[in-house]
Amino acid sequence: MPQKTKHTPMMEQYFKIKEDYEDAFLFYRLGDFYEMFYEDAIKASQLLELTLTSRNRNADEPIPMCGIPHHAAKGYIETLIEKGFKVALCEQVEDPKTTKGMVKREVVQLITPGTMMETKSLEAKSNNYLTAIVADMSSDQYGFAYVDLSTGELKVSTLKGKESVLNEASSLQTKEVVLGSSIPDSLAEKLSQRLNTVFSEQFETLQTSELSYLTSDLTQPLAKEVISKLLAYLSNTQKRSLGHLQKAQVYEPTHYLKMDHYSKFNLELSQSIRTGKKQGTLLWLLDETKTAMGGRLLKQWLDRPLIQEKKIKQRQEMVQSLLEAFFERSDLQETLASVYDLERLAGRIAFGSVNGRDLIQLQTSLKQVPRIKDLLVGLDKGEWTSLLERLDPVTDAVDLIKKAIMSEPPLAITDGGVIADGYNAQLDQYREAMTHGKQWIAELEAKERENTGIKNLKIGFNRVFGYYIEVTKSQLANVPEERFDRKQTLANAERFITPELKETETLILEAEEKSKDLEYQLFINVRESIKSEIGRIQNLAKSLAAIDVLQSFATISEKYQYVRPTLTSASHNLALVEGRHPVVEKVMGHQEYIPNSVIMAPETTIQLITGPNMSGKSTYMRQLALTVIMAQMGCFVPAESAEMPIFDQIFTRIGASDDLISGQSTFMVEMMEANEALRHATPNSLILFDELGRGTATYDGMALAEAIIHYIHTNVRAKTLFSTHYHELTALEGQLTGLMNSHVGAVEKDGEVVFLHKMLEGPADKSYGIHVAKLAGLPEDLLKHATTILASLEAGDTPIREIPPVVEKETLSISEPFEEPVVVESKTTRQEYEESDQLSLFGGLTAEQEAVLTKIETINLLEMTPIAALNFLYDLQKTVK
Secondary structure (H helix, E strand, O other): OOOOOOOOHHHHHHHHHHHHHOOOEEEEEEOOEEEEEHHHHHHHHHHOOOOOEEEOOOOOOOEEEEEEEHHHHHHHHHHHHHOOOOEEEEEEOOOHHHOOOOOOEEEEEEEOOOOOOOOOOOOOOOOOEEEEEEEEOOOOEEEEEEEEOOOOEEEEEEEEOHHHHHHHHHHHOOOEEEEOOOOOHHHHHHHHHHHOOEEEEOOOOOOOHHHHHHOOOOOOHHHHHHHHHHHHHHHHHHOOOOOOOOOOEEOOHHHEOEEOHHHHHHHOOOOOOOOOOOOOOHHHHHOOOOOHHHHHHHHHHHHOOEOOHHHHHHHHHHHHHHHOOHHHHHHHHHHHOOOOOHHHHHHHHHHOOOOHHHHHHHHHHHOOHHHHHHHHHHHOOOOOHHHHHOOOOOHHHHHHHHHHEOOOOOOOOOOOOOEOOOOOHHHHHHHHHHHHHHHHHHHHHHHHHHHHOOOOOEEEEEOOOEEEEEEEHHHHHHOOOOOOEEEEEOOOEEEEEOHHHHHHHHHHHHHHHHHHHHHHHHHHHHHHHHHOOHHHHHHHHHHHHHHHHHHHHHHHHHHOOOEOOEEEOOOOOEEEEEEOOHHHHHHHOOOOOOOEEEEEOOOOOEEEEEOOOOOOHHHHHHHHHHHHHHHHHOOOEOOOEEEEEOOOEEEEEOOOOOEOOOOEOHHHHHHHHHHHHHHHOOOOOEEEEEOOOOOOOHHHHHHHHHHHHHHHHHHHOOEEEEEOOOHHHHHHHHOOOOEEEEEEEEEEEOOEEEEEEEEEEOOOOOOOHHHHHHHOOOOHHHHHHHHHHHHHHHOOOOOOOOOOOOOEEOOOOOOOOOOOOOEEOOOOOHHHHHHOOOOOOOOOOOHHHHHHHHHHHHOOHHHOOHHHHHHHHHHHHHHHO
8 A cells, every 4th residue: 555645535535445455456436437546556457458547647656547447347357356356346325416525435345256246257057155264273173164155055064174174175166265263374375275265354253133044053153153254254245135145054074975185186076187177077977957056056966975875765766767757858858948047046136136137037937847847747756746845936926027027128227128018007107208209209390391391300319408400501591480499500500499399308308217217116126026035946946956967867877878776875795787987988989988897795895906007997996986976976877787885985096196386295195195095984985096105116115005905904994996016915815805806908919918998807917017118109129128127027137137338428519400419439339339229218319209208208197097198199109100
C-alpha cells in the first residue's frame, strides 16, 4: 500500500476500502468502469493485457491506473480467478444523481477460486470445492469441512492425523483452503505443494439464524467449529443469502472403501497420469450420464465406493432392472437429456443471479419428472421404491413459471420482455399504452403529411431528444409555425415538436419506464417464490442424479458385456474368472484384449507374480483394483463371472515416481507407501505391490521384499498381489502356506520372445530382461555383451569380468562436426577395435542415431503406463526404420 500523502476524497475512500482486501484485486466502480490503482493496476495490466495509464499525470507521483468496462467484467474476473487470485467487487451503493459529495461505495462480493458460481472453467460435471480446516494440536485431530457453493453441498468430518487431511483435500481437488485455526507448517506446506491451492483465513465465527440452522445437527466440537468458520467465511465474502446451502452432513471416511491419494493417482481413477485429463481413466469409461448432476455424483461414488453389503446390493438390483429393460432405459436416457443442472439453478436462484432463461430451464427440467417416474414404475419390483418417493415434480413452481415468464425471455431482466402477458393487469395496461401510443404516432405521421402537404415528413425518436417531427429544409416553407415548435437543427433538416406529440411522448415514455420497473419487481417476486422451494428442488436433483448414474452403469454393463459380481463381507474367496482391465479393453477393443483370471482361495493371502517386464503384470494388478472399485460402487464388472469379498481399503505401489518437490527419492517414496499399507491394512484389505525393492541394491531390495512378504503373510493377512523380478522369492511358496506363485507366459523361439499376456500358475523360468531391451532397440553389441555377462552370472563365475576397451575422446570444440570426432586411441588400435566387432555406445554415431539414444536415455519407462510404453516403442521403431 503506498504512503497516504494528500489525496482526493475519492482516493481516500479507495485506500480505506483496500485496507480490508489486501490479498485481492479491488475492482473500484467509477461510472461505467471498474478501476484499479497502484500494484493492482500494474499486476492486472500484465495478467489481463490491459493498457496501464496513470491518474494525476502531472503530479510528482502519478498513480498507476487501469480499468475495464463494468459490462465486460465477468471475463476478466474469470481469468484472474483461474490464475489463483481473488477479486473484490466495489460498487456504488448510492445514486450519484441524488447524492451530494462523495458517492458511497462498498465491496458487495469477494470472489475467490473456491466461491466461483459461474465461469467457463466451472465444468458441468465437476464440483468446485472450498475446504475449511481447524486443528486440535494436542490430539492431532482436525475438523474438516467442504462446500460447493454452486450446488449447496456441505459436508464435514473429524479426521485423525495430517495424512488423512491431505488425502481428503487431494481427493476433492479443492480450489481454496480456509484456515479456521493455526495448523502445522508441514501440513500447510504439503497442501500447497500437492494442490497448488489458495489459502484464506477465518478465525472468527459468525452466528445468524440461517447459519445456525445448517449446523444444528452437529455435536462433535471440531466439526461444529469448522463448519461455523466455513459459513462465516462464505457470509463475509459473498454478502448475500446462503439459503441454498444444505444442512451440514457428517461423513466418516472409514464408512467407504478407503484409498489414499497415491492409490487413486496410480490407478488413474479420474485423472490420467500422462495427460492429467479425464480421458483414459475409469471415470471416462463409466461416464454415460446424461445430466451434469449425474456426472458429479458419479465422480463422488468413484471417490467413495461402498463397504456395506446391503447398500451395494441395492444398487446392483436397480442396475439389473435397467439392464433388463432396454426400451424403458432408452426412453429414460432421452428424458434425462432434457433435464438441466437443477443443483446449480437452485444456487443461482438463492444468489439472485438467475434470469428468465434459467427459470425456463427449471420449468423444462421439472416437466420431465412425471415421465421419469412413469418409466421407473413400469419396471419397479420394489428396488426403486425409495427413489420413486423422492421424485417430487414441484408442480407449483412449474405452474408459476408457466404463468409468469415468457417462453423465450431475453437474457437481461432489466430491459423488459421477461414477464408473460396476462400475468399482471397493471403491466398489461402499460404495454397497451405503449402499443397504442406507437400506433397513434404512426397515424399522426400520416395525418401531418396530409395537413401540411409535406410528403417526406416523418416522426422519429432518439434517447436524447425523445420524439420529433423531421422536415427537410426544402420543405420548411410548408411548416405551420403556429403549431410546430423548433426542437433541433440538422445540416439538411429541422426537427419540431407539437403539443399533441409531446403529450403522447410523455404517455409512451412513462409507460416504458414504469413497465420495465414493474417487470423487474415482478420477476424478483417470482424468483423469491421459487426460492422457497429450493429444498424440494435439491432433493429432486439428488434423486435424478442417482437415477442417471445407475442408468450409466446399466448402459456400460450392456455395452461391454459386464457381469453382476457376487459380493460378500463374510467370505475371503476371490474368483475373478477371465477378468479384463476395463479401460485398456475399451481402448484396444474386446476382440484384442487378452483376459486373465484372479483366483485366490480364502486361505490364500499372497499371489507372487513373476515374469518379464512389459508383459502385462502391472495391467493385471490394476485390473483387479479397478474391478473391486467398480463392484463396490454397485456397477457390474468386466469378467465372465466374479465372486469377491468386500474390501475395506486398497493400497497400491505401482510404477515409480520421485517426489522431487519434497526431496524424496523413488525408493523413499516406495518405502513410505509400503509402510502406509503395512501399518494400516487389515485382513479385509487389498494390497498391490509392483516390483517392490527395485530402487536399491539387489541384495537390499531382495531382503526387504522377502521380509515384507513374510510380514504381510503373518501379521496383515490381506489379499496381496506382489509382482517381482527377484526369482529367488518364488521359493517362498514352499515355506508360506498362504502364498501361491504365478507368472506371465512367454514363448521363446530362435532367440526371439513373444509375450502371451496370460497369467499362468507357477514361477517364471526367466526374466527375459535382455529380450525386452532388444525390443526397446538397444545396440546389438551391447545386448551381446549383456548376454555374456548373464551367462557368467548364472554359471556362478566371479563378478569381475573383462570389460570392452573404452575409446577415449578428446573434448570437441563447438565448431567440430560430431560425425567426425577426433579420438585418442588407447589400449588398442582403432583397426583392432573395429575388427573386434564391437562399437562404442557413444562413438561413431550419426546425429539421427544419437537422437534416438538420447530419447531412450532420458525417458523414464517405469513411470509410463503400458499403453504409453508401447506407443513410445512404436515411435522409436518408426524413427529407426
